[in-house]
Amino acid sequence: MGAAHSASEEVRELEGKTGFSSDQIEQLHRRFKQLSGDQPTIRKENFNNVPDLELNPIRSKIVRAFFDNRNLRKGSSGLADEINFEDFLTIMSYFRPIDTTMDEEQVQLCRKEKLRFLFHMYDSDSGGRITLEEYRNVVEELLSGNPHIEKESARSIADGAMMEAASVCVGQMEPDQVYEGITFDDFLKSRKNPNVRAQLTSKEADGGGSVLRSGSHLRGHHDLAGHRHRDQDARPLP
Numbered sequence: 001m002g003a004a005h006s007a008s009e010e011v012r013e014l015e016g017k018t019g020f021s022s023d024q025i026e027q028l029h030r031r032f033k034q035l036s037g038d039q040p041t042i043r044k045e046n047f048n049n050v051p052d053l054e055l056n057p058i059r060s061k062i063v064r065a066f067f068d069n070r071n072l073r074k075g076s077s078g079l080a081d082e083i084n085f086e087d088f089l090t091i092m093s094y095f096r097p098i099d100t101t102m103d104e105e106q107v108q109l110c111r112k113e114k115l116r117f118l119f120h121m122y123d124s125d126s127g128g129r130i131t132l133e134e135y136r137n138v139v140e141e142l143l144s145g146n147p148h149i150e151k152e153s154a155r156s157i158a159d160g161a162m163m164e165a166a167s168v169c170v171g172q173m174e175p176d177q178v179y180e181g182i183t184f185d186d187f188l189k190s191r192k193n194p195n196v197r198a199q200l201t202s203k204e205a206d207g208g209g210s211v212l213r214s215g216s217h218l219r220g221h222h223d224l225a226g227h228r229h230r231d232q233d234a235r236p237l238p
Helices: 002-018 022-036 044-049 059-067 085-095 104-122 132-142 151-170 184-190 194-200 203-207 209-215
Strands: none
Touching (some): 022 044, 022 085, 059 085, 059 132, 104 184, 132 151
16 A cells, blocks of 8 residues: 555656656656666667667767756766666656647747757757857768768758858858857757758757657657657557
């Protein structure tokens, strides 16, 4: 009786922290156990068994995001060696659908958190800015599977997107002015420009959802930019 009561309290606490329902928490716990091999924690190598991630060109960045202390809300830098179930739920909550009962302020806050998660994927050194080199790395990885695009072309694409972001965020730059990188506030501003938004949040935004999409039966999900996916994309693990 006492154990059952304690478990119920724990579930309610997780509901409050993550926004997931008790049924969703149960489903995600089953997925966690699949990934961990029924162990109490998950390490990076456990993600080798996620089929969707194998085909994702930025797989390493997606997996890294699960262990980023910023996303785990445990610090401003550094990576965890392993994560427990509560940590796993914290990360998965970034992919939770925006609740239709939310008011506009809550919706905007939810989307901001999703974009912060995406920002952290770019800002790999936890410096608080997405530098040109960091953005180049992401673009090159994204385009690495395309045999028709050479590395130099990928760099040109990244440079162009970064300069467009700079023009949106800081206005007309002087010829000798150096743009140090995109801050999170800049990142939010860039969302208002359709050209920059498309380049900064297109393919990467959906990548992390592979774990949720492959590993649970949750109906429907949002990518990190806050867009709704159709239910058929929320397919269970074969």
